[in-house]
Amino acid sequence: MDAAIKSIRPNKPSDRQPESRPAELDPAEFLEAAVRADQPRPARAEAEAAVKTLLAYIGENPRREGLLDTPRRVVEAFDELYQGYHQCPAEVLDRTFGETAGYDDFVLVRDIEFTSQCEHHMMPFYGKAHIAYTPVERVVGLSKLARLTDIFARRLQTQEHLTAQIAAAIDEILKPRGVAVLIEAEHTCMSVRGVAKHGASTFTSRFTGMFRDNPAEQARFLSLVRGTTR
Ligand SMILES: Nc1nc2c(ncn2[C@@H]2O[C@H](COP(=O)(O)OP(=O)(O)OP(=O)(O)O)[C@@H](O)[C@H]2O)c(=O)[nH]1
Ligand SMILES: [Zn+2]
Structure with a gap:
């Protein structure tokens, strides 16, 4: 049976603080290592930081008032859109x-x-x-x-x-x-x-x-x- 059918992915948000990422790993390597080792997924704060990075990437200022809550909202929207991984x-x-x-x-x-x-x-x-x-x-x-x-x-x-x-x-x-x-x-x-x-x-x-x-x-x-x- 396809594993996706029978089981829920062990994909609970981590309680780890973002600082727990080893200093020598860049985010991409960290993510790859986490997936390889089937470790808990990154902490919510790390996901929100990634959204801030994307905002800066498109030329926005993540610190302007209208965008302050956007990383939280985007991560919450992701939780909703991707809830199937936990069902x-x-x-x-x-x-x-x-x-x-x-x-x-x-x-x-x-x-x-x-x-x-x-x-x-x-x-x-x-x-x-x-x-x-x-x-x-x-x-x-x-x-x-x-x-x-x-x-x-x-x-x-x-x-x-x-x-x-x-x-x-x-x-x-x-x-x-x-x-x-x-x-x-x-x-x-x-x-x-x-x-x-x-x-x-x-x-x-x-x-x-x-x-x-x-x-x-x-x-x-x-x-x-x-x-x-x-
Ligand atoms: N077979 C299949 N293809 C999909 C689906 N969703 C998106 N795609 C296609 O995935 C392809 C990815 O092609 P790439 O050439 O790697 O990416 P891209 O340069 O962004 O492609 P374009 O969309 O043509 O600009 C595109 O042709 C999409 O239309 C899907 O559900 N099934
Ligand atoms: Zn597509």
Whole structure:
């Protein structure tokens, strides 16, 4: 099982004071050494200092009044946007219900809105996830599919990885007859910078089990997602 699915990263903020960084290491080396040794992540004060560095880098004065609280706000925003690193997919899908009166078709939750952050530029990409699975005897609460999406979306991602992780988590934890995940998203790293193409949509999909093996089921999923068989 993908480690990201089963476990929460040991990534609690450190109580260490920034001064505890060995004097001979520069910040980049320190960070690399911390990641290599799987040490606790840097202290909050270090993260705020890094934001101050970025403010100075863009030509700002981090000491002017309007920016005094900005490092704290940015780190708090990061805590929110990246909270998925501290949440466990297996826990979310833990609770299932057995009274289904023999229900044996797939369950589709369409139009799950999400916002994630692209791992190349740390800029948002956002859109909708459509998730279907075919249960074996037990079903999961519908909201849990949206919660699962958020757990993976609130990490640094590529859209392909996000799509594959959602499908793999449902597959490995619920062990259904099949999973289908389709994600459509707009990437701000493509719309507000770089190639600057507003409105370009990216579609990614992952099919397992009966959705992978049976083109008719795949087609039924896709037509329901497009709203053509309602
Ligand atoms: N496959 C994939 N690519 C992504 C995703 N998010 C962003 N990218 C792309 O990642 C690529 C990074 O390319 P690089 O050439 O290394 O970086 P760059 O010079 O900033 O690229 P430009 O965006 O073209 O300016 C870009 O083409 C982005 O569009 C994603 O979720 N999946
Ligand atoms: Zn990007």
